[in-house]
Amino acid sequence: MDALLLRSLTPSVLGVLVRRGADFAAAEDAVQDALVEAVRVWPDDPPRDPQGWLVTTAWRRFLDGTRADAARRRREDVVDGQPAPPGPATGVDDTLQLYFLCAYPSLSSSSAVALTLRAVGGLTTRQIARAYLVPEATMAQRISRAKRTVAGVRLNQPGDVATVLRVLYLVFNEGYSGDVDLAAEAIRLARQVAAAVDHPEVDGLLALMLLHHARRPARTAPDGGLVPLADQDRARWDTASIAEGVRILQHALSRDRLGEFQAQAAIAALHADARSTEETDWVQVVEWYDELVRLTGNPVARLNRAVAVGEADGPRAGLAALAELDGSLPRHTAVAAYLHEKDGDLTTAARLYAEAAHQAHDLAERDHLTRQAARLNARR
Numbered sequence: 001m002d003a004l005l006l007r008s009l010t011p012s013v014l015g016v017l018v019r020r021g022a023d024f025a026a027a028e029d030a031v032q033d034a035l036v037e038a039v040r041v042w043p044d045d046p047p048r049d050p051q052g053w054l055v056t057t058a059w060r061r062f063l064d065g066t067r068a069d070a071a072r073r074r075r076e077d078v079v080d081g082q083p084a085p086p087g088p089a090t091g092v093d094d095t096l097q098l099y100f101l102c103a104y105p106s107l108s109s110s111s112a113v114a115l116t117l118r119a120v121g122g123l124t125t126r127q128i129a130r131a132y133l134v135p136e137a138t139m140a141q142r143i144s145r146a147k148r149t150v151a152g153v154r155l156n157q158p159g160d161v162a163t164v165l166r167v168l169y170l171v172f173n174e175g176y177s178g179d180v181d182l183a184a185e186a187i188r189l190a191r192q193v194a195a196a197v198d199h200p201e202v203d204g205l206l207a208l209m210l211l212h213h214a215r216r217p218a219r220t221a222p223d224g225g226l227v228p229l230a231d232q233d234r235a236r237w238d239t240a241s242i243a244e245g246v247r248i249l250q251h252a253l254s255r256d257r258l259g260e261f262q263a264q265a266a267i268a269a270l271h272a273d274a275r276s277t278e279e280t281d282w283v284q285v286v287e288w289y290d291e292l293v294r295l296t297g298n299p300v301a302r303l304n305r306a307v308a309v310g311e312a313d314g315p316r317a318g319l320a321a322l323a324e325l326d327g328s329l330p331r332h333t334a335v336a337a338y339l340h341e342k343d344g345d346l347t348t349a350a351r352l353y354a355e356a357a358h359q360a361h362d363l364a365e366r367d368h369l370t371r372q373a374a375r376l377n378a379r380r
Contacts, residue, residue, distance in 0.1 A: 204262030
């Protein structure tokens, strides 16, 4: 099996499906399914025309999906046309039910999260892969395997709360980044989970979302450019959301069952409480990152901890913490640039900002890093 061949053919196959009338998201799903089938079939029966085989298989998968979706919509229309049953409304949200049902017990947590993000959350495979720090092809196979696992299964056994929380967290992060406007929807669903499930980590996630979402009005300039935390106009932060988030967090922490979402919310609360970057209690921020790393071992948490160490103990301490991490981590180069700038090494910082801009996936982030590099080059 030639993985490079498959990778090289993917854009052209996707283009054929789109030209035939498939919308991009459905075409992407169909091509992913075709690639997984190729991995299974080609070693024993290689096609004479690999691209033609992929186009034919992907188009069939697209048609099957379109027919299944049309049948589902007809069933929904029939149900919608029936009179409502007597008695009070249950108040159960269909979207939240779908999140729980996609967190199917027979799926691994990572597969359930990936499937739910793709099928219900509306995120692309590329966005999900980026959140999990894995190649897009790896995530495509994971989602396809999850689909095969639940194919033909009656989804009437809801999955666990932890998986649903993880999905909502990732959906919120994508919405908050600006790629997809899903942050408010994630908060709405998190409120419903909090109303139904009495657990401090549910409250921790809701508090985290509220505290981060409160800063959203100040995160972008009028021209759409990214405004980093240190430069944000804190008067534009939503104080009501901050107060609610802090109140929910304090209640969660009082139960003495610390989890990763509570730790992240505590860090967000320390930022929200400070009148400026300089007045932030960075020592406490580092301590909460220590707790978060202890709970999760997450490399992104370690990366953010290096920034906090640089603020609390000086840029060279931050660079020492950064040196312990994998340089291929997303935003590793940008953090290195920031810490070198704080240390006064403007030449290295400018070079690293330019490298980080080249690596960035998000256009606003890329523009911001490019401007940072230009600013330092102008000072040299």
